[in-house]
Amino acid sequence: MIRHQLRLAAAAAACLVLAACSQPADMGPPEVDVPTPLPSGINFSPEIETEPVDESCSPLASYNPGAATAEQAKAQLDNQDQISIGVSQSTNLMGYIDPATNVPSGFDIDIATAVAHSILGPDATIRWVPMTSGEREGAVNDDRVDMVVRTMTMNCKRWANVEFSAEYFHAGQRLLVPKASGIESLADLADDHLVCTGDGSTSVRTIAEQSEAQAVTVPDFNDCLILLQQGTVDAITSDDTILAGMAVQDPTLHVVGEAFSQEPYGIAFQKGNTDLARYVNKALAEIIANGTWQTAYDKWLKGPLGVAGAPPSPQYRD
């Protein structure tokens, strides 16, 4: 009995010396990584397109309205009694579902509504068809919608697949950063800065070509705002309209620098449907002339973008 106790005491002493055996390997606290919530599909090293940009056309030149009439435009609708318009439901200030009312709202929505009223009259039945940016070209060409009003940049690549109206808003790519970050422009971005943007957008290429920063892409650009708020990325780059929509939701963020790309927004129609494009150009000219454009701009974008803003002047090819 006494011998047994002695042995125990010796073991205890050995334990103190070794320290490790007071905590056998498999009984120690488990190692757990710090949980960092990330959106699914995030890509920290996206491939950057290198194919030369198609500059064979003048993207701003649309069709001259001439003597186009609302009747001609109406005849082009898939359904004579209503107009189907492809929009975003998730781009704050431009086209989004107002969380308080669940109603589509924003600058794009106001412009689209004015165009619809011009074609079908003030009692027009408008069918809003939500879509992602990747669905836009298919939607007009497969007759899912009559037109798309969804922060869509006019460029030669897209002109090959759809018809565009004249430019209805001139946006440009900029940066959204925390006010405390000290980043004032593209030049302040170093190679250890992570800049978030939506995948499949032209912003990825622009930021990669014009700055040192590492691009990070997410399937839905809205995820960028969370990642910036959580400190996972250092900046967001996208069209200033989209960035403004994020900045208004968080007073600690601001949009900085000069625009480093040209993003003329146009309304898209089915390829070949120039009749509708011509009449919509007429409608756009009216909307600009009668102050509807300015009212919509003042309501949604004037404050967030911080500039008075003026409607673009239309360019026609014929």
Place this chain on the structure above:
Amino acid sequence: MLAALRFTPGQLRGVLAVVGALILGAGITGMTAILAKSAVIEETTSQSGRLSVAALSLYQALSQADATAASSYLTAGTPSDEMNETYREAMRDATVALATAAGEVKTPADTALVAELNARMPVYTGLVETARTFNRLGEPVGATYQEQASTLMREEMLPKAHDLQENSLGQLNESRSDAAAFPWAAAALAAAALGTLVWAQMWLSRKTNRVFNLGLVGSTVLLVAFAGWLAMASLASASHTNRSHEDGSAPLELLAQAEITAQQARAEESLLLIARGEDAKAAERFEEHFKALADPGKLLDKLDEVFAGDPELSKNIDTAREAAETWRAGHDEVVKLAQGGQYTDAVALVVGESDTSLWASFTTLNDALTEATDISADRFAEATNDAQRSLSGAAAGLAALALGALISAAVGIQLRVAEYYA
């Protein structure tokens, strides 16, 4: 020593030694086998039993929390009291289950799973609360927070909870087959002791010309009783343990799986609208979960099969199936509305308070499964109690019988030996 065996008294003592050793062996192994069985059953209902119960209720509670958080986001920051209550209860159940599991885990792998889940709980609730706050403020970024919360739940937390549940069920099944095993060693020793006793009596009656030795007869009777009790107690407890598995825990697992699958489908349905068309995969995931629940041969069909002979339980499954069909039809309508831009109508159909909303059919489905779970859980508890009752007193009884047989044999033989010295 060997010389002593040449004379009858020595031979008698030798027989007694052999018989005594065999009876003692049978008694001790029988008793320990029963005690071990009892301990295993105790463990099945407590230790790993509780781990598997905790793991399952953790998995269920997490699915429920996510489905409710996503649904209530759609109410534009003003969820009903019922939704609020459901979410809070689900989070309480999840944390309680996690704490219980933490106290029950026995392997490093399980400890790591519990720790990883624990580390994610506050992150998840943080995201949900941020989503709610932005939602109340009318800021659309709330939707992205809610999506991220659901992504964390779907891609990290639910799979871990599922792993923990699988591990605990594996441990439970191991204990269960141990508990159901027959005590072969004790049975063999008892049979050998009986054989020796019978042979000794025949040998003795030839030697002494007396037909019966009362002591040895008594010992034989006691030993037969011992063997009978041992066999009966073992078989009865094995059958109860199996019954508790078939009637209780197997359907319980199936029911829980159905409930969890329904919760996940519900969460995806809400996400479809929360993502405002930006998450095409949500629709795919809804289909996946719903098919796993209601397609022919899947969970609801399996439950139908298991409960075929039980009107009380199959009634609940019928209710669940009806609700699932209403839900399915309504879901297709929601998709159509959402694609057609009738967002408000789609949301009203998904989370509205009317009896025709999908919230109503989902709740009916969920309640039916919960009721079936309660009934099944009672049966499980009953069966494990029966298994334990069939063992109660067996250990002490077997020990007493073996001791009695030993004494009786000793007395019987000792009396004969004494005759030689009289």
